[in-house]
Amino acid sequence: MLKIGLVGFGYWGPNYARVLSDLAGAELAVVCDPSPERLELARQRYPGVATCEDIDALLARNGIDAVVIATPASTHEALVRRALEAGRHVLVEKPMALRAPHDIAIFNYLLGGEPRWASAIGARVLHTSRDDIAFVTLGYANEVLGNIHVSWADPNKVRESVAVGTRRRVVFNDLNDGEPVRYFHRGGSDNGATADSFGEFKLLGRHGDIVSPKVEPGEPLKTQCLEFIECIARGRTPLADGRFALGVIRTLAAIDRSMQSKGATVEV
Numbered sequence: 307m308l309k310i311g312l313v314g315f316g317y318w319g320p321n322y323a324r325v326l327s328d329l330a331g332a333e334l335a336v337v338c339d340p341s342p343e344r345l346e347l348a349r350q351r352y353p354g355v356a357t358c359e360d361i362d363a364l365l366a367r368n369g370i371d372a373v374v375i376a377t378p379a380s381t382h383e384a385l386v387r388r389a390l391e392a393g394r395h396v397l398v399e400k401p402m403a404l405r406a407p408h409d410i411a412i413f414n415y416l417l418g419g420e421p422r423w424a425s426a427i428g429a430r431v432l433h434t435s436r437d438d439i440a441f442v443t444l445g446y447a448n449e450v451l452g453n454i455h456v457s458w459a460d461p462n463k464v465r466e467s468v469a470v471g472t473r474r475r476v477v478f479n480d481l482n483d484g485e486p487v488r489y490f491h492r493g494g495s496d497n498g499a500t501a502d503s504f505g506e507f508k509l510l511g512r513h514g515d516i517v518s519p520k521v522e523p524g525e526p527l528k529t530q531c532l533e534f535i536e537c538i539a540r541g542r543t544p545l546a547d548g549r550f551a552l553g554v555i556r557t558l559a560a561i562d563r564s565m566q567s568k569g570a571t572v573e574v
């Protein structure tokens with residue numbers, strides 16, 4: 307049974323506490339947060355769990371095998387370093403960067419590596435201290451191009467990833483619970499097909515079957531925690547290890563440099 311310490315019991319930490327205390331093979335042993343109110347809430351919800359106010363007290367306890375960090379991103383680097391130096395396994399969500407890692411992580415995972423170059427432009431249309439919208443192009447090996455559009459300004463929430471290949475197009479829509487994944491097959495007839503009328507032209511957009519495979523429902527946080535404890539138990543390298551996170555951060559740094567020079571192509 308792995309004993310796990312949870313650092314941070316704010317908005318997201320309680321979700322970890324719930325998932326971890328439900329998993330076979332893991333035990334939520336201690337919750338750490340400097341806020342007395344948050345610790346009181348943790349004690350109410352998990353009477354058997356110990357609490358402490360800082361990570362040093364947590365790491366000083368015997369038998370804590372692993373640490374889950376659920377604190378604001380600006381604290382990640384110091385807390386993760388402290389836990390690793392104390393010889394603990396660490397799960398920290400998102401790499402230790404302060405901006406926009408998700409899309410990059412998805413692309414680098416699906417394409418099996420980092421891009422070679424990045425070109426990005428962004429703007430602070432909401433007049434905050436960070437860019438609110440960005441258009442990013444990433445050049446991967448084998449002439450594969452990735453394009454990301456992110457926006458805090460557009461109130462229409464879109465969470466969609468599209469991969470276009472030679473034989474099919476795959477669309478993942480994170481907001482569509484019923485059909486999150488759809489494959490759009492290309493048929494044999496679309497080779498060089500041209501339209502004689504506007505109606506035909508519209509129909510050419512659809513080449514073959516559209517398949518909506520069954521996707522087993524599951525809570526992503528639970529899947530993530532299971533992967534973490536399984537990797538510890540079997541000594542396996544996680545899908546998103548430190549090296550992978552470094553690739554994401556290198557990509558983000560290149561995007562930042564490109565944005566500073568108004569979209570110039572920069573090497574990753």
Ligand SMILES: NC(=O)c1ccc[n+]([C@@H]2O[C@H](COP(=O)([O-])OP(=O)(O)OC[C@H]3O[C@@H](n4cnc5c(N)ncnc54)[C@H](O)[C@@H]3O)[C@@H](O)[C@H]2O)c1
Nearest residue numbers: 313314315316317318319338339340341344376377378379
């Ligand atoms: N995957 C998701 O959908 C998702 C959603 C929200 C947040 N998150 C991630 O979870 C993390 C926490 O976000 P949140 O929204 O819960 O933030 P939050 O501000 O609500 O809570 C953070 C908690 O950490 C505590 N804390 C701060 N510094 C600490 C320290 N040095 N040691 C111990 N505890 C400390 C605070 O007292 C607070 O209770 C962030 O990394 C965030 O990106 C992920």
